[in-house]
Amino acid sequence: MVEAHATPAAPFFPLAGLHKYIAIFLVLLSWILVHKWSLRKQKGPRSWPVIGATVEQLRNYHRMHDWLVEYLSKHRSVTVDMPFTSYTYIADPVNVEHVLKTNFTNYPKGDVYRSYMDVLLGDGIFNADGELWRKQRKTASFEFASKNLRDFSAIVFREYSLKLSGILRQASKAGKVVDMQELYMRMTLDSICKVGFGVEIGTLSPDLPENSFAQAFDAANIIVTLRFIDPLWRLKRFFHVGSEALLEQSIKLVDEFTYSVIRRRKAEIMEARSSGKEEKIKHDILSRFIELGEAGEDSGGLGDDKSLRDVVLNFVIAGRDTTATTLSWFTYMAMSHPDVAEKLRRELCTFEAERAREEGVELVPCGPDADDDESFAARVTQFAGLLTYDSLGKLVYLHACVTETLRLYPAVPQDPKGILEDDVLPDGTKVRAGGMVTYVPYSMGRMEYNWGADAARFRPERWINEDGAFRNASPFKFTAFQAGPRICLGKDSAYLQMKMALAILCRFYRFQLLEGHPVEYRMMTILSMAHGLKLRVSRAV
Numbered sequence: 448m449v450e451a452h453a454t455p456a457a458p459f460f461p462l463a464g465l466h467k468y469i470a471i472f473l474v475l476l477s478w479i480l481v482h483k484w485s486l487r488k489q490k491g492p493r494s495w496p497v498i499g500a501t502v503e504q505l506r507n508y509h510r511m512h513d514w515l516v517e518y519l520s521k522h523r524s525v526t527v528d529m530p531f532t533s534y535t536y537i538a539d540p541v542n543v544e545h546v547l548k549t550n551f552t553n554y555p556k557g558d559v560y561r562s563y564m565d566v567l568l569g570d571g572i573f574n575a576d577g578e579l580w581r582k583q584r585k586t587a588s589f590e591f592a593s594k595n596l597r598d599f600s601a602i603v604f605r606e607y608s609l610k611l612s613g614i615l616r617q618a619s620k621a622g623k624v625v626d627m628q629e630l631y632m633r634m635t636l637d638s639i640c641k642v643g644f645g646v647e648i649g650t651l652s653p654d655l656p657e658n659s660f661a662q663a664f665d666a667a668n669i670i671v672t673l674r675f676i677d678p679l680w681r682l683k684r685f686f687h688v689g690s691e692a693l694l695e696q697s698i699k700l701v702d703e704f705t706y707s708v709i710r711r712r713k714a715e716i717m718e719a720r721s722s723g724k725e726e727k728i729k730h731d732i733l734s735r736f737i738e739l740g741e742a743g744e745d746s747g748g749l750g751d752d753k754s755l756r757d758v759v760l761n762f763v764i765a766g767r768d769t770t771a772t773t774l775s776w777f778t779y780m781a782m783s784h785p786d787v788a789e790k791l792r793r794e795l796c797t798f799e800a801e802r803a804r805e806e807g808v809e810l811v812p813c814g815p816d817a818d819d820d821e822s823f824a825a826r827v828t829q830f831a832g833l834l835t836y837d838s839l840g841k842l843v844y845l846h847a848c849v850t851e852t853l854r855l856y857p858a859v860p861q862d863p864k865g866i867l868e869d870d871v872l873p874d875g876t877k878v879r880a881g882g883m884v885t886y887v888p889y890s891m892g893r894m895e896y897n898w899g900a901d902a903a904r905f906r907p908e909r910w911i912n913e914d915g916a917f918r919n920a921s922p923f924k925f926t927a928f929q930a931g932p933r934i935c936l937g938k939d940s941a942y943l944q945m946k947m948a949l950a951i952l953c954r955f956y957r958f959q960l961l962e963g964h965p966v967e968y969r970m971m972t973i974l975s976m977a978h979g980l981k982l983r984v985s986r987a988v
Contacts (some may be wrong), residue, residue: 491518491525491536500527504676508970512860512889519890524876530678532559533882534863538894541873543886544923546864548931554884557865563674564972566698567667570754571761583758584936586739590732591936600642600940601836601947607634608948610651612827615956617653619984620820624961626979627778631771631948632661638944639766644708644759645715645731663700664763668971670694675863705756713737732762768973769858770941775980776856777849777949779966780905782958782982787848787907792987794844795954802833813988823986827955831947839946843917845953847910849945853927854898855905857888860974862929888926889974897924957987 492500504527507514515536518525523539537543546554555576568574572583590596611634618625633650636658640648650658670690674680683691712733736758740751781788803810811829813822839845863885870878878884895902898909912918922930928938935941960966961981969977 491522491527501529501676501678504529508676511970512887512968512974515861515887516890516893519887520894523874523896524872526876529676533879535872535876535878535882535884536861536890537872537876537884537886538890538897539874540891540897540921540924542876543891543926543930545873546884546886547923547929547933550870551932553867553870554864555867557867557883559865559881559883560863564671566694567671567701568761568764569757571757573761573764574757586735587732588936590735591940596642596731597836597940597943600943603638603641604944604947605831605834607638607651608951609828609831610634610637611948612831612951612955613824614651614653614655615952615984616820616824616827616986619956619986622983624981624983626981627958628771628775628976628980631774632767633658634948635767635771635774635944636661636763639763640708641731642940643731643762643766644712644733646708646711659700660704661767663697664760665971665975667694667697667701668764668768668973669969670697672971701760702756705759706752708759709733709737709752709755733759764973765935765937766940768975770944772973772975773849773852773856773858773941774945774948775976776974777852777945778952778958778982779960779976779980780852780855781848781953782960784905787905788953788957791844791848791953794842795950798838798842798950799830799833799954802838806833808833823955823988826988827951830954831951834947834950836943839943839950842946842950843911843915844907845946845950846917846942847907849942849949850910850925851905851907854892854925855903856974857892857927858973859927859929860889860968861885861887862926886926891924891926955987957985959983959985 492503504511504514515525519536519538524535524537524542527534527536537546556574557576561574561576564574570579572580572587575583611630614630615625617623630651633655637648637651640646650656650661670693673690677683677690680691683689684694687695712731716734716737733755736755740755781791799810802808808829811822811826813819813826863883866878866880866882866884868880872878872884891897893903901909910918910920922928922934928935928941959982961983964981965978966980967977968974
């Protein structure tokens with residue numbers, strides 16, 4: 448037999464299949480290079496394929512407002528790419544005017560923003576677009592223009608400012624540390640519930656009762672803000688885990704409170720009608736929406752309880768959070784600038800003396816001693832009685848201090864808008880449909896190209912003319928109350944409450960920050976303080 452010879456095995460060459468890996472590598476490298484080339488003129492953080500600037504934004508999320516200041520001080524608009532969308536941030540008043548007024552219809556709240564905020568704000572005025580927004584704004588503007596509401600607001604704001612003064616008076620007497628942000632939040636929540644919804648909830652009582660609604664509302668606010676940079680939030684919501692599970696629990700508590708307010712107002716309205724005392728029906732904002740809904744009138748489609756719930760929560764965030772955070776930053780600024788605090792106190796003392804002479808009032812004598820408690824309280828009440836809507840207008844320096852606080856610490860630090868169609872901003876920045884444009888009041892107040900070399904400095908005098916009158920600025924430059932068709936309806940009401948409270952507190956109290964207490968913002972739609980504002984209070988008479 449012929450011996451069979453085995454065919455020798457083919458030699459194994461590791462490089463034989465390497466060409467396909469090299470090809471894949473070259474394709475990936477080309478993709479990355481093309482991507483980097485397409486972004487060569489982009490002004491903003493480094494963007495990567497698929498994930499965009501997610502890594503840098505997450506790393507700076509806790510200080511996002513100051514992170515944007517760094518970019519916007521170099522470029523008046525910056526684009527931040529994120530998975531599935533992109534954000535263009537703007538700080539130039541010309542660009543802001545284009546978005547908020549000139550081409551207003553191209554920049555609604557948009558579907559993306561509404562999807563993030565819907566669970567909290569629903570179809571309320573801050574989250575609505577188009578005809579629904581116009582109808583709600585028409586109804587709300589009618590109420591805010593009412594002299595009756597303005598006069599009633601002044602009475603309510605005075606009442607709760609005096610309640611706050613009473614708590615501070617006792618704290619100074621006992622040497623207790625107080626969290627002013629929490630006290631301001633309680634004061635403004637009680638105020639908006641009484642002015643806006645006609646109910647007394649009593650969170651500013653001397654014993655400071657547990658406030659589960661406020662805690663749940665704040666938690667919900669923080670979580671919906673996180674959605675803007677969390678690409679996994681929908682997945683977490685689907686599986687009811689993490690932050691979205693906590694959000695669901697918080698919304699349940701928020702809704703329990705809100706629906707109880709609505710039921711209470713409806714019951715009071717029905718009782719007044721059944722007893723033939725319709726003249727006693729309170730004409731607060733919620734009652735107005737209830738009545739219009741019942742009559743089938745043009746109220747923006749807000750007749751059912753769910754829609755009324757959205758009205759309530761939108762006004763809570765407008766009347767509670769924004770005012771309370773501004774009051775907190777004002778107090779911190781006054782403590783940090785004793786020369787400003789002293790100048791303000793002199794204005795208030797002069798005002799008190801002049802108003803007392805005009806009214807023929809003999810001021811109650813009092814001193815700073817703890818045993819002079821009764822006369823001190825009487826003097827505070829007497830001073831508060833001199834504060835009216837018109838008389839507060841004479842406190843120019845106080846108005847300037849509040850406005851300067853809002854310039855540097857705007858209650859709404861960022862405000863995003865959707866983009867319906869491709870557009871080019873006045874500075875040449877191209878924006879694409881489906882993305883978002885965000886004007887940034889926090890950054891705008893710190894830009895030297897907006898306010899000069901001292902932009903970062905707290906200087907109320909910049910708002911006062913040489914003749915001592917208040918100097919206004921363009922709403923597209925000073926954007927704390929937005930501008931254009933969506934300009935804040937409650938601007939005058941907010942100033943009224945803040946000046947009422949601050950006139951009393953700055954006239955009769957001195958504040959000192961608790962040693963070692965950190966003051967920094969937390970990321971939510973409102974610029975609140977992450978750790979509150981803990982301080983010691985003493986009398987200043």
